[in-house]
Structure formats: structure tokens, C-alpha cells
Amino acid sequence: MPQPELVLYHFPGACSQVSICALETAGLSYEVRLVNLAAGEQSGADYLGVSPLGKVPLLLIDGEPLSENAAILTYIATLRPDAGLFPADPSPRMRAEAVGGMSFCGGTLHPQIRGIANPSRLTDGDGEPVRKKSEALAKKSFGYAERRLAEREWWLGEWSIVDVYLNWAFTVARNAKFDSTPYPLLNGHAGKMSDRPAFQRMLEIDAEARATLKL
Numbered sequence: 530m531p532q533p534e535l536v537l538y539h540f541p542g543a544c545s546q547v548s549i550c551a552l553e554t555a556g557l558s559y560e561v562r563l564v565n566l567a568a569g570e571q572s573g574a575d576y577l578g579v580s581p582l583g584k585v586p587l588l589l590i591d592g593e594p595l596s597e598n599a600a601i602l603t604y605i606a607t608l609r610p611d612a613g614l615f616p617a618d619p620s621p622r623m624r625a626e627a628v629g630g631m632s633f634c635g636g637t638l639h640p641q642i643r644g645i646a647n648p649s650r651l652t653d654g655d656g657e658p659v660r661k662k663s664e665a666l667a668k669k670s671f672g673y674a675e676r677r678l679a680e681r682e683w684w685l686g687e688w689s690i691v692d693v694y695l696n697w698a699f700t701v702a703r704n705a706k707f708d709s710t711p712y713p714l715l716n717g718h719a720g721k722m723s724d725r726p727a728f729q730r731m732l733e734i735d736a737e738a739r740a741t742l743k744l
């Protein structure tokens with residue numbers, strides 16, 4: 530069956546990095562279209578016509594939009610089941626753990642790191658209390674993630690795209706001056722993945738995108 534035509538909307542440093550890494554891991558061909566979040570392009574009529582929520586990632590599949598990282602990662606893994614985005618173990622427990630990992634990153638961590646990196650997006654008032662509260666919540670979440678890596682090495686016991694998602698969230702928090710010192714395993718997580726060609730390619734695509742957008 531021919532591969533569907535895939536277009537990924539992306540901004541460098543955004544969580545759409547994880548979708549890129551998934552597409553690269555799966556060996557799919559796709560086009561990257563940049564949405565300049567720094568310039569507010571996501572709120573313009575052109576992009577809202579494609580993505581009603583004005584967010585990245587968004588994957589066009591033969592012209593039809595699919596939003597939400599968790600859905601996009603699931604779609605890619607279903608399209609290329611042998612690519613190893615998730616462990617091959619088909620047990621109900623492992624399938625559920627994979628969903629749980631994506632949900633933890635997208636539903637629990639993402640709002641917390643947004644509150645750390647960009648509190649003004651969450652309040653019209655003083656951002657500092659939002660940042661402080663978000664840091665407290667993130668400490669609990671990253672503490673849990675650190676313990677999980679200590680027990681299993683990877684989120685699911687072997688490498689999966691959930692590790693890339695978790696690393697993205699931790700990197701955003703750390704870059705926003707979240708105190709990362711209590712989390713040595715999360716700090717070393719990216720280094721352990723750095724020899725994966727898909728991870729490398731994701732970083733290259735991000736660097737190219739930054740250059741294109743002059744960031």
C-alpha cells in the first residue's frame with residue numbers, strides 16, 4: 530500500500546519535535562511546514578484554517594488534519610508497526626502503559642512546563658505565582674519520572690518515543706531555569722539517545738528550522 534502523503538506543521542523547540550522524531554524513526558517521507566510561533570503565526574487566519582486550535586504539531590494525512598501529539602505518534606506507530614516506536618510486547622498492560630506515557634507527557638507535564646517557561650500564557654496577572662506553582666507541580670512529576678527511569682532505565686523498560694517526549698518536556702523546563710539538579714537520569718536521558726539516527730535528524734531539522742526562521 531502506498532504511503533499516505535504526510536505534512537507536519539512544526540516550530541523548532543516545540544513538542545512537534547517528538548512527531549518529527551517519530552516520523553524519522555518510522556522512515557516515512559514527509560514534508561515539514563514551519564509555523565512561526567514566535568511571530569504569532571499560529572493565530573493568523575492562514576494557519577487557523579488548517580489547525581483550528583492554532584497549535585503544533587499538526588499532521589496532514591492526504592490533506593486531512595490530525596492534531597495532538599499522542600494521536601500523531603499512535604498513527605505513525607500504527608502505520609509502521611515494525612519501526613519500534615513502542616515495545617513490540619502486545620500485552621494489554623504494555624499498550625496501556627504506552628498510552629499512559631504519552632498522556633503523562635502531553636496531559637500532565639506539558640501544562641506544567643508551560644507554566645514554568647511561559648506563565649504569561651496562563652494568567653493576565655503576575656506570572657511569578659503561576660511559575661512557582663508550576664515548578665512545584667513539575668517537581669512532583671519529574672520526581673516520578675526520575676524514579677521510573679531508575680527502576681526501568683527507559684519509560685517503558687526499553688527505548689520508545691515516550692522517552693523522546695519526556696526528554697522534550699524536561700529540556701524545555703531546564704532551559705527555562707527549572708532546577709534540574711535533583712534529576713541526574715533525566716539530565717542524562719538525551720545523551721543516551723544521541724546515537725539514534727532519528728534523534729540526530731530531529732535535532733538537525735530543528736537547527737535548520739531555526740536558521741530558516743532566523744531565531
Ligand SMILES: N[C@@H](CCC(=O)N[C@@H](CS)C(=O)NCC(=O)O)C(=O)O
Nearest residue numbers: 543544571583584585586597598635
Ligand atoms: N495537547 C497538544 C498541545 C500542543 C501545544 O500546545 N503545542 C504548542 C507548542 S509546544 C503550541 O502550538 N503552542 C502555540 C500556542 O498555544 O499558541 C499536543 O499534545 O499536541
